[in-house]
Amino acid sequence: MLKQIEGSRAIAEAVALCRPEVICAYPITPQTHIVEDLSEIVKAGDLGRCAFINVESEFAAMSVAIGASATGARAYTATSSQGLLYMTEALYSAAGLGLPIVMTLGTRAIGAPINIWNDHSDAMALRDAGWVQLFAESNQEAADLHVIAFRLAEELSVPVMVCVDGFVLTHAFERVDIPAQADVDAFLPPFEPREVLDPAAPITIGALVGPEAFAEVKVLAHHKLLRSLDCIPALAAAFAARFGRAAGGLVRPYRTEGAETIVVALGSVNGTIQEVVDAMRADGHAIGSLDVCTFRPFPFAAVRRALMRASRVVVLEKNLSVGMGGVLATDVREALGVDAPAVYTVVAGLGGRAITRASVRAAVEKAQAGTLEALHFLDLDRRVVARELAHEVAR
Amino acid sequence: MLQVRIHGRGGQGAVTAAELLSVAAFLEGKHAQAFPSFGPERSGAPVVAFCRIDSKPIRLHEPVVEADAVVVQDATLLHCVDVFQGLLPDGFVLLNSGKSLEGLGLAQIVSLLSPGHARVLDASAVARRCLGKPLPNVALLGAVAALTAAVGIDAVVEAIGARFRGTAREGNVAAARAAYDLVAGAASC
Numbered sequence: 001m002l003k004q005i006e007g008s009r010a011i012a013e014a015v016a017l018c019r020p021e022v023i024c025a026y027p028i029t030p031q032t033h034i035v036e037d038l039s040e041i042v043k044a045g046d047l048g049r050c051a052f053i054n055v056e057s058e059f060a061a062m063s064v065a066i067g068a069s070a071t072g073a074r075a076y077t078a079t080s081s082q083g084l085l086y087m088t089e090a091l092y093s094a095a096g097l098g099l100p101i102v103m104t105l106g107t108r109a110i111g112a113p114i115n116i117w118n119d120h121s122d123a124m125a126l127r128d129a130g131w132v133q134l135f136a137e138s139n140q141e142a143a144d145l146h147v148i149a150f151r152l153a154e155e156l157s158v159p160v161m162v163c164v165d166g167f168v169l170t171h172a173f174e175r176v177d178i179p180a181q182a183d184v185d186a187f188l189p190p191f192e193p194r195e196v197l198d199p200a201a202p203i204t205i206g207a208l209v210g211p212e213a214f215a216e217v218k219v220l221a222h223h224k225l226l227r228s229l230d231c232i233p234a235l236a237a238a239f240a241a242r243f244g245r246a247a248g249g250l251v252r253p254y255r256t257e258g259a260e261t262i263v264v265a266l267g268s269v270n271g272t273i274q275e276v277v278d279a280m281r282a283d284g285h286a287i288g289s290l291d292v293c294t295f296r297p298f299p300f301a302a303v304r305r306a307l308m309r310a311s312r313v314v315v316l317e318k319n320l321s322v323g324m325g326g327v328l329a330t331d332v333r334e335a336l337g338v339d340a341p342a343v344y345t346v347v348a349g350l351g352g353r354a355i356t357r358a359s360v361r362a363a364v365e366k367a368q369a370g371t372l373e374a375l376h377f378l379d380l381d382r383r384v385v386a387r388e389l390a391h392e393v394a395r
Numbered sequence: 396m397l398q399v400r401i402h403g404r405g406g407q408g409a410v411t412a413a414e415l416l417s418v419a420a421f422l423e424g425k426h427a428q429a430f431p432s433f434g435p436e437r438s439g440a441p442v443v444a445f446c447r448i449d450s451k452p453i454r455l456h457e458p459v460v461e462a463d464a465v466v467v468q469d470a471t472l473l474h475c476v477d478v479f480q481g482l483l484p485d486g487f488v489l490l491n492s493g494k495s496l497e498g499l500g501l502a503q504i505v506s507l508l509s510p511g512h513a514r515v516l517d518a519s520a521v522a523r524r525c526l527g528k529p530l531p532n533v534a535l536l537g538a539v540a541a542l543t544a545a546v547g548i549d550a551v552v553e554a555i556g557a558r559f560r561g562t563a564r565e566g567n568v569a570a571a572r573a574a575y576d577l578v579a580g581a582a583s584c
Contacts, residue, residue: 002421004417004420004421004422004427008412084584099399138454167430167431168430170454171454172428172429172430172456173413173417173418173427173428173429173430173432174417174427174428174429174453175421175426175427175452184507257408268456269456270457271453271454271455272456272457274453274454275454275455317406341421354457354458355456355457356457356460357455357459358460364439
């Protein structure tokens with residue numbers, strides 16, 4: 001059903017269609033509207049015996065999700081920014097225990113300095129926790145990815161994080177086609193846990209593992225997560241067949257045929273980049289873009305296939321690994337190996353700074369001219385930075 | 396693509412207005428995107444909300460830089476925010492004020508726009524009369540429909556009906572229709 005609704009509402013309705021049995025969350029901007037809407041849906045009785053559990057922190061939210069999932073319930077939570085960091089320890093536990101929890105991350109910067117606006121610092125900080133990380137390009141995809149996420153999580157017994165740009169998507173009113181319950185039910189069968197914690201038939205999960213077996217456990221988890229690289233394209237195809245539109249997948253190339261320059265990005269900024277691609281194509285430039293939908297596990301082969309024929313790659317990313325550079329660009333360089341196209345890192349949108357078509361195009365044109373730095377900061381106030389660096393030297 | 400920027404103060408309903416405008420466009424079968432200039436909500440602080448309307452899906456996620464229409468919910472913003480930034484030469488301006496454009500010191504800016512594209516309306520007074528509260532946002536939506544034809548007044552009324560209940564619905568519908576009639580009735584200012 002077509003609706004003109006807030007992104008958060010679309011996500012809440014999509015999650016509700018997945019018939020979760022336990023929802024637990026602690027509110028944090030910009031995730032708040034999602035769980036507020038879900039609490040209303042649960043209170044209205046639309047989700048049957050689903051329990052909405054208010055908790056005192058994000059650490060508790062993930063801990064409740066772990067407990068619920070381990071006893072065989074379909075469990076969901078959502079968070080942002082410092083909230084994600086606060087649940088870090090439990091996030092690793094959820095992944096290590098192979099619990100198919102689905103979580104929405106309304107992506108947001110991490111302080112200090114305190115900042116509530118959008119970037120991808122939070123998602124990047126937890127990239128090694130053993131969760132699948134999917135990035136939504138639009139609110140339609142944000143809703144659809146949750147339906148895919150529950151099925152992926154439960155097929156592989158891994159937790160899945162659906163990363164949705166905070167404010168840019170969560171607070172935007174857009175047209176979203178909310179799936180029919182019958183279609184979601186047909187796509188997503190009831191959760192059949194592999195094993196459950198049950199006092200009547202006791203088992204132990206998460207026991208101590210010593211040096212003699214710890215590495216093997218981790219390598220097995222690595223292989224399991226890599227299996228999602230086969231599952232995700234299959235689920236994207238199955239989703240398209242049932243719902244009649246594309247969602248998910250590993251990567252999505254846009255006008256990359258014959259492209260000398262390809263811009264790579266995660267999330268909603270891909271829409272803005274596609275506008276730049278269209279405008280530059282109209283002016284005769286051989287340019288395309290690549291939306292990386294699956295960030296963890298990183299789809300090395302798919303990224304390499306999409307980029308290997310380009311002359312240059314501009315990775316536009318909303319994070320800064322302080323002291324290193326761009327996280328996504330590092331992975332892209334790893335995917336391309338030696339004898340690869342030149343890879344530029346463009347750090348943009350930190351702390352919610354707007355990413356405009358004009359600025360993206362200017363950076364791309366610099367890359368074409370060979371004058372872009374290997375690590376470039378989009379729309380940086382260089383005067384302020386230079387002045388402060390000079391003060392530092394003077395001290 | 397039509398791009399609208401709404402300037403207001405926290406509590407005046409700028410974000411709600413942008414959302415309702417997008418719903419009205421949606422009800423007419425168009426694609427629309429409404430979003431706030433994200434920030435902590437503080438009553439009385441300058442706020443901005445945006446709405447894009449197009450016949451095809453909207454992929455763009457930058458703030459409205461070039462505006463086809465600017466709505467100013469509070470004339471005191473003229474002294475602290477460049478509300479006309481990026482306004483296109485054939486764009487529209489709608490201001491909530493009891494004063495005239497000349498009285499607001501806007502004669503020069505108005506002279507740069509197409510005739511009839513700038514308009515003041517005492518939307519707070521309309522809202523006070525119809526709704527019992529000086530909330531100008533919904534009345535201004537009716538005026539937007541009349542001034543720009545971006546959406547029809549029936550779609551605006553339907554969007555209001557879906558958003559509000561009871562007396563708030565009746566009052567807001569009355570305010571939007573009254574403002575529409577006031578602006579549509581005067582061919583030029």
